[in-house]
Amino acid sequence: MNDLQEQKETTLSFEKIKKDILRPMQNHKGLELWIAFLITVISVCAWAYYVQLRDGLGVTGMRDYVSWGLYIANFVFFVAVSLVGMLISSILGLLRIDWITPISRIAEIIAVAFVAVAGLVIIMDMGRPDRVVNVLIHGRFQSPILWDITVVTTYLTISLLLLILPMIPDLAICKNELKKASPILKKLYNILSFGYINTPSQYKHLHKMIRTLMVLIVPVGLAIHTVTSWLFAATLRNGWDTTIFGPYFVAGAFVAGSAGLIVAMYFFRVSYKLKDYITDVQFDKMGKLMVAVCLVYLYFNLNEFLVPGYKMKTGDDIHLTELFAGHWAIMFWSSQLLGNVIPIMLLVTKKFRKPFPIMIISLFILAGAWIKRYVIVIPTLLHPHLPIQNVPQNFVHYYPSAIEISVTVLSFALALLIITVLSKIFPVVPICEIAEQKGIEVKIEA
Amino acid sequence: MKEETSNNSRRKFLKSVGLTVGAAGVVSGFSLLGAAKAAAQEPGETVNLLTQDGQLVQVDKNQLRPTVTGPLTELQKRGREGIAGKSFVMVIDLSKCRNARKCMDACQNHHQLRPDQHHINVLQMQDAEHTAPYFMPKPCQHCDNPPCTKVCPVDATFKRQDGIVLIDNERCIGCRFCIAACPYSARIFQWTEPKDAEKYKNLTYNIEANVPQKKGTVSKCLFSADRLRENKLPSCVSSCPNGVYYFGDQNEDAVTNGTTHETVRFSKLIEENAGYTLMPELGTKPRVYYLPPKNRAFEFNGDLLNEENLH
Numbered sequence: 001m002n003d004l005q006e007q008k009e010t011t012l013s014f015e016k017i018k019k020d021i022l023r024p025m026q027n028h029k030g031l032e033l034w035i036a037f038l039i040t041v042i043s044v045c046a047w048a049y050y051v052q053l054r055d056g057l058g059v060t061g062m063r064d065y066v067s068w069g070l071y072i073a074n075f076v077f078f079v080a081v082s083l084v085g086m087l088i089s090s091i092l093g094l095l096r097i098d099w100i101t102p103i104s105r106i107a108e109i110i111a112v113a114f115v116a117v118a119g120l121v122i123i124m125d126m127g128r129p130d131r132v133v134n135v136l137i138h139g140r141f142q143s144p145i146l147w148d149i150t151v152v153t154t155y156l157t158i159s160l161l162l163l164i165l166p167m168i169p170d171l172a173i174c175k176n177e178l179k180k181a182s183p184i185l186k187k188l189y190n191i192l193s194f195g196y197i198n199t200p201s202q203y204k205h206l207h208k209m210i211r212t213l214m215v216l217i218v219p220v221g222l223a224i225h226t227v228t229s230w231l232f233a234a235t236l237r238n239g240w241d242t243t244i245f246g247p248y249f250v251a252g253a254f255v256a257g258s259a260g261l262i263v264a265m266y267f268f269r270v271s272y273k274l275k276d277y278i279t280d281v282q283f284d285k286m287g288k289l290m291v292a293v294c295l296v297y298l299y300f301n302l303n304e305f306l307v308p309g310y311k312m313k314t315g316d317d318i319h320l321t322e323l324f325a326g327h328w329a330i331m332f333w334s335s336q337l338l339g340n341v342i343p344i345m346l347l348v349t350k351k352f353r354k355p356f357p358i359m360i361i362s363l364f365i366l367a368g369a370w371i372k373r374y375v376i377v378i379p380t381l382l383h384p385h386l387p388i389q390n391v392p393q394n395f396v397h398y399y400p401s402a403i404e405i406s407v408t409v410l411s412f413a414l415a416l417l418i419i420t421v422l423s424k425i426f427p428v429v430p431i432c433e434i435a436e437q438k439g440i441e442v443k444i445e446a
Numbered sequence: 447m448k449e450e451t452s453n454n455s456r457r458k459f460l461k462s463v464g465l466t467v468g469a470a471g472v473v474s475g476f477s478l479l480g481a482a483k484a485a486a487q488e489p490g491e492t493v494n495l496l497t498q499d500g501q502l503v504q505v506d507k508n509q510l511r512p513t514v515t516g517p518l519t520e521l522q523k524r525g526r527e528g529i530a531g532k533s534f535v536m537v538i539d540l541s542k543c544r545n546a547r548k549c550m551d552a553c554q555n556h557h558q559l560r561p562d563q564h565h566i567n568v569l570q571m572q573d574a575e576h577t578a579p580y581f582m583p584k585p586c587q588h589c590d591n592p593p594c595t596k597v598c599p600v601d602a603t604f605k606r607q608d609g610i611v612l613i614d615n616e617r618c619i620g621c622r623f624c625i626a627a628c629p630y631s632a633r634i635f636q637w638t639e640p641k642d643a644e645k646y647k648n649l650t651y652n653i654e655a656n657v658p659q660k661k662g663t664v665s666k667c668l669f670s671a672d673r674l675r676e677n678k679l680p681s682c683v684s685s686c687p688n689g690v691y692y693f694g695d696q697n698e699d700a701v702t703n704g705t706t707h708e709t710v711r712f713s714k715l716i717e718e719n720a721g722y723t724l725m726p727e728l729g730t731k732p733r734v735y736y737l738p739p740k741n742r743a744f745e746f747n748g749d750l751l752n753e754e755n756l757h
Contacts (some may be wrong), residue, residue, distance in 0.1 A: 032472060033658065055638060055639075056636070056637055056638045056639065056661050056662055057620070057635070057638075057662065058636050058637035058638030060637075062637070063632075064563075064625070064633075064634045064635055065631065067592040067622040067625040067626060067635055068622060068626055092658045122621075126619055126620050126621055126662075127618075127619070127620015127621070127622065127635065127636075127662030127664075128619050128620040128662040129619075129620075131600075131617070131618075131620075132619060134600045134602075134617055134619050135599055135600060135619065136598040137600075138601050138602075139600065140598065140600065140601050141597060141598060142596055143596070143597050143598055143599040143623070144597060144620060144623075145599035145601050145623055146563070149599075190551060203491065231626075231628075232596060233592065233624070234596075234627070235597075235627045235629075236593055236627070236628050236728050236730075237626070237629065274545070280660060375690055381626070384629070384631045385570060385629050385630070385631070385725060386584060386630060386631055386724075387569055387570070387571070388631070389567065389570060390550075390562075390564065390568070390569075391562050391564075391571050394564050395562070434616075
């Protein structure tokens with residue numbers, strides 16, 4: 001940190017912090033337009049889902065061989081991005097790393113939004129969503145799907161708690177400061193602030209709870225992505241039948257989640273005018289973290305593709321040839337290069353860790369991460385053990401239909417809407433924690 | 447396997463009206479119990495029934511009798527239990543298969559499938575570049591260590607005591623995990639409204655035949671479990687003109703050829719012809735055995751294009 005920045009920071013007062021962070025929640029025309037836009041997209045795309053419900057999954061590009069397609073790839077991507085909550089606010093939080101303070105809440109909001117929508121995506125993929133309750137009535141714990149449902153809901157619950165609990169002091173401030181908020185919101189602030197007035201005993205209890213949750217979410221976060229990988233690794237198919245899928249998916253999730261967080265940080269910094277809080281330091285550190293997680297992911301990719309590629313076992317050979325040099329080569333190599341190798345090379349340089357360049361790089365990483373999920377799910381299904389014969393041409397290839405793409409857009413719009421609404425009604429940067437960190441006294445009136 | 451001689455009167459009656467009606471076809475609320483007694487009565491109102499070979503026929507309502515319990519629950523219950531004391535196996539003699547595809551037709555008829563939907567599929571195989579190509583009918587392998595039933599989240603697909611792996615389309619949620627898990631690509635999905643859905647919509651669902659097929663659920667070969675209950679051979683086995691299929695009970699160590707009706711010792715057949723199972727390295731323990739395509743009864747007349755066609 002240079003001297004100039006330090007000087008600037010010391011001029012911050014508690015009042016100014018409150019004012020800066022609460023401003024976008026009260027008056028932000030752009031945000032309202034953005035919400036209206038998202039709702040329009042959701043309404044249009046909901047029609048696509050209605051068509052799917054009415055006519056069956058036949059309106060998608062999926063057929064008997066590629067029986068999991070865009071939806072499942074998208075589900076894996078959503079689960080991956082949601083893992084950032086556990087990485088930032090828990091792992092780094094437990095290590096008492098201080099630069100995460102201003103971005104930990106954004107990470108938690110992303111986690112909640114993406115894991116909630118991931119659950120919905122699975123229902124959108126079901127042939128009989130009307131029978132979803134069968135999972136409760138006839139649920140079999142031998143099935144990885146049951147494990148997935150369990151960890152997804154657990155992760156959502158703990159993430160919600162990890163969003164709300166550290167926010168209690170801030171919500172007490174909202175209750176006092178946001179006089180013009182709607183009655184519903186006022187009630188919400190009132191309830192969720194739990195009468196917090198920052199007494200030493202309240203402070204102690206709250207932080208004890210938060211730290212417990214931080215510890216709890218680590219195994220759950222690992223489980224959610226490991227179990228998601230097991231949906232594939234538990235089968236006998238070439239390309240999925242591998243033992244490193246769990247850690248491989250977790251590593252990939254850290255990459256996708258970090259990229260998602262960087263993009264969100266950039267937009268909140270610009271749109272909410274939070275330059276003084278989400279500073280260049282946060283982007284610089286996130287850039288370094290990104291290099292680290294990308295390197296781990298690269299290592300897993302080497303293991304996942306190089307080892308079977310060296311042996312070229314029957315079954316694996318067709319699958320890998322198609323990935324490396326066949327139909328899937330462009331997607332495979334763009335996900336590896338644009339989504340991993342090139343970002344590592346760029347982000348080791350300080351100038352690429354400035355907010356704008358790293359945001360652009362993160363967009364590429366996110367796109368690469370999404371394509372990577374697609375390349376993990378679909379090619380394997382096109383290369384079964386026995387030949388695909390006596391079926392129409394559209395069984396042999398897979399191209400997502402317009403309906404399928406619309407439903408996928410719906411899931412993205414939903415996740416963005418949840419993030420936007422949460423950031424509209426809650427302070428995206430923790431007011432009290434920032435003040436505390438800067439040695440400013442926190443005053444909350446009863 | 448021979449036709450049962452008990453229940454003679456009923457069978458005779460059914461034959462006399464040119465029908466072989468499985469329990470599958472019984473319209474909700476009725477069964478064929480006591481049908482023979484009713485035959486003497488005056489003809490009255492008729493109802494639609496589904497015959498074993500997939501035809502809809504009209505039967506006099508007088509020939510039907512109400513059952514005590516709801517037929518759906520009854521069918522579901524016995525469908526889940528299976529046939530006590532049996533352990534069904536199939537043997538497919540690859541040296542005899544000449545791709546007549548009568549098995550596929552009969553199967554699609556029986557299970558109300560479209561021409562592109564296969565419970566059994568005759569594949570053109572070539573194991574390596576310079577090995578001889580051959581035809582391989584591929585039904586569900588009814589594995590003893592089934593990867594599909596393991597992953598089902600709702601117990602909609604399950605293994606019965608007689609070895610058959612079945613699907614309950616009234617319970618299936620359509621997650622398609624079993625399709626992903628099956629290494630033999632034996633499972634299909636009803637992506638849209640099934641074939642003739644409108645025609646069959648009033649039929650009571652029969653778990654042992656997967657008919658009527660249900661939109662948004664998985665379907666697959668069931669060894670014609672409904673026919674087995676009547677001591678008949680599966681549709682594919684009966685319809686083969688070339689003597690490819692043997693089917694029977696491993697507990698009796700006897701399998702019957704569907705074409706010649708000759709019954710032989712299962713263990714001897716496998717031993718003498720070096721019978722094998724598909725992809726034994728996967729540990730799925732199939733109940734379908736293959737006899738190698740040796741001394742073939744025909745010239746391979748397939749159109750193997752290239753390696754691409756094979757994988």
